[in-house]
Amino acid sequence: MYTGIGASAGIGIGSAVIVKEPSLAYDNKAVSDVDAEKKRLAEALDKCIAKTQAMADDMKERVGEKEAEILEGHVLLLMDPEMTGQMETSIADDKMCAEAAVEKICDYYMQMFSSIDDEMFQQRATDVCDIKTRLLKILLDVEDVDLANVPEGTVLVAEDLTPSMTAGINPKNVTGILTEVGGKTSHSAILARALEIPAIPGITEKISNGDKVVLDGSEGQTYINPDEKLQAEYEQKRVAYLEEKAALAQFVGKETKTADGVKVELCANIGKPEDALKVVECDGEGIGLFRTEFLFMDRPQIPTEEEQFAAYKKVAETLEGKPVIIRTLDVGGDKEIPYLALEKEENPFLGFRAIRLCLKREDLYRPQLKALLRASAYGDIRIMVPMVTCLDELRAVKNMIAELKEELKAEGVAYDENIKVGIMIETPAASLMADVFAKEADFFSIGTNDLTGYTMAVDRGNAEVAYLYSAYNPAVLRSIERVIKAGRAEGIMVGMCGEAAADPLLAPLLISFGMNEFSVSATSILATRKGISLWTKEEADAVAAKAM
Numbered sequence: 001m002y003t004g005i006g007a008s009a010g011i012g013i014g015s016a017v018i019v020k021e022p023s024l025a026y027d028n029k030a031v032s033d034v035d036a037e038k039k040r041l042a043e044a045l046d047k048c049i050a051k052t053q054a055m056a057d058d059m060k061e062r063v064g065e066k067e068a069e070i071l072e073g074h075v076l077l078l079m080d081p082e083m084t085g086q087m088e089t090s091i092a093d094d095k096m097c098a099e100a101a102v103e104k105i106c107d108y109y110m111q112m113f114s115s116i117d118d119e120m121f122q123q124r125a126t127d128v129c130d131i132k133t134r135l136l137k138i139l140l141d142v143e144d145v146d147l148a149n150v151p152e153g154t155v156l157v158a159e160d161l162t163p164s165m166t167a168g169i170n171p172k173n174v175t176g177i178l179t180e181v182g183g184k185t186s187h188s189a190i191l192a193r194a195l196e197i198p199a200i201p202g203i204t205e206k207i208s209n210g211d212k213v214v215l216d217g218s219e220g221q222t223y224i225n226p227d228e229k230l231q232a233e234y235e236q237k238r239v240a241y242l243e244e245k246a247a248l249a250q251f252v253g254k255e256t257k258t259a260d261g262v263k264v265e266l267c268a269n270i271g272k273p274e275d276a277l278k279v280v281e282c283d284g285e286g287i288g289l290f291r292t293e294f295l296f297m298d299r300p301q302i303p304t305e306e307e308q309f310a311a312y313k314k315v316a317e318t319l320e321g322k323p324v325i326i327r328t329l330d331v332g333g334d335k336e337i338p339y340l341a342l343e344k345e346e347n348p349f350l351g352f353r354a355i356r357l358c359l360k361r362e363d364l365y366r367p368q369l370k371a372l373l374r375a376s377a378y379g380d381i382r383i384m385v386p387m388v389t390c391l392d393e394l395r396a397v398k399n400m401i402a403e404l405k406e407e408l409k410a411e412g413v414a415y416d417e418n419i420k421v422g423i424m425i426e427t428p429a430a431s432l433m434a435d436v437f438a439k440e441a442d443f444f445s446i447g448t449n450d451l452t453g454y455t456m457a458v459d460r461g462n463a464e465v466a467y468l469y470s471a472y473n474p475a476v477l478r479s480i481e482r483v484i485k486a487g488r489a490e491g492i493m494v495g496m497c498g499e500a501a502a503d504p505l506l507a508p509l510l511i512s513f514g515m516n517e518f519s520v521s522a523t524s525i526l527a528t529r530k531g532i533s534l535w536t537k538e539e540a541d542a543v544a545a546k547a548m
């Protein structure tokens with residue numbers, strides 16, 4: 001078994017077909033007739049634009065508007081007078097043939113884009129590479145690899161699947177895609193997900209043409225020539241996956257509401273800006289928790305205000321005006337960041353962490369709050385404070401935000417004057433004071449992961465006491481009930497972003513208590529929408545009364 005990252009979920013079982021791009025070698029001689037060469041280039045550009053537009057139209061019809069946008073972006077690039085002008089200049093001044101001019105200018109843009117450490121620019125580099133290949137093929141009269149007619153039950157294996165190659169795929173025949181390059185957010189991964197074909201990047205070298213391949217795009221696992229028992233096991237998994245998917249498909253694009261029409265909001269939790277796209281793809285109604293600590297991890301120093309601003313803005317823009325709750329830095333305890341050089345503590349879970357740390361380290365906190373305020377001009381960003389235990393902490397954060405707003409105003413920088421500031425309810429102190437907090441916080445989000453641990457006085461890592469770590473425990477349920485009711489009594493939104501929000505058994509209780517936002521992992525969105533739809537308010541009330 002080979003493990004990679006699952007770029008597109010689902011189980012694929014089939015025979016490997018290795019796709020090799022044809023050679024695009026050409027004779028690199030100086031041209032004598034510059035005008036004729038310019039004409040060749042112009043004709044190739046026209047052909048390429050027409051072809052790409054046709055692929056985009058086909059994609060729009062077969063897959064969707066959003067996916068077609070990638071190819072429409074290619075059309076715009078091909079019409080960019082700056083880029084095509086540089087190609088013409090290379091022919092005129094350097095006597096290059098059209099192929100060499102295309103290659104030189106595309107390589108220049110690819111290099112420029114890929115040197116910028118931003119995913120969007122990296123993707124732009126891939127787009128230019130795809131365009132270069134398409135233009136060279138037209139100039140050299142080389143046929144495209146025909147992916148539309150591969151036999152049924154094909155697992156495509158390729159160095160990379162460019163958006164134009166992926167656009168030609170017939171999902172009826174292709175059961176899986178394995179590429180050497182491309183991450184979870186590459187265009188080919190996005191297209192594979194849109195075509196609902198399981199895909200895994202990073203595993204191709206061990207595979208030969210005709211090999212039997214089983215891939216699990218949800219887990220990122222690939223088996224080459226597995227025995228019959230494993231094949232049968234995965235065949236069953238495949239059927240179960242498809243059945244579950246079909247059952248949930250009816251909830252795509254639907255409102256999240258109970259059987260008798262009580263509406264709630266269904267959002268998702270993310271850790272990285274890139275994850276926001278998945279939330280949109282999975283039909284989330286917003287982001288209920290963006291754990292910003294991931295921006296601070298796996299790097300040598302604090303991300304700058306500028307870097308943070310770019311990350312928050314990206315999420316806000318991806319969500320196109322839907323709510324985005326961004327939690328300020330929650331480190332300490334089990335979340336370590338080496339460069340902060342925090343001292344080892346006897347009881348890290350009860351120590352110097354989250355908001356306690358941020359209020360002492362304004363060098364850390366102010367840039368984050370300022371970045372959040374600046375990004376709030378680009379969407380519905382809300383600020384959430386973690387690990388709150390007393391009112392002074394919330395007030396201190398709000399004061400700091402008020403000061404930063406003044407700073408921004410003086411600098412003439414846009415921000416949302418009415419940005420909401422809410423708190424995580426994940427400590428017994430916050431729960432017991434929920435009625436008081438509800439008067440000063442704009443919203444609550446219940447963090448059952450920590451609230452369960454702190455309420456039950458249980459260390460999650462200790463197997464001896466793990467039986468106590470459950471949100472079903474009456475003490476935790478009472479805490480949840482009082483928080484929801486206290487928040488609703490003051491008319492503020494009360495959500496839940498701990499794992500318990502995705503538990504279908506808890507749904508009737510949360511509905512009965514009046515919770516109005518559920519935030520779950522992107523992959524749990526549809527199942528949670530279904531879970532909520534199964535209950536009427538009356539039935540939920542009856543279950544809650546009995547449980548409590």
Ligand code: PEP
Nearest residue numbers: 426447448449450497498
């Ligand atoms: C929680 O405690 O429930 C929560 C959502 O926060 P985290 O899991 O990041 O601690």
Ligand code: MG
Nearest residue numbers: 426447449450
């Ligand atoms: Mg927590």
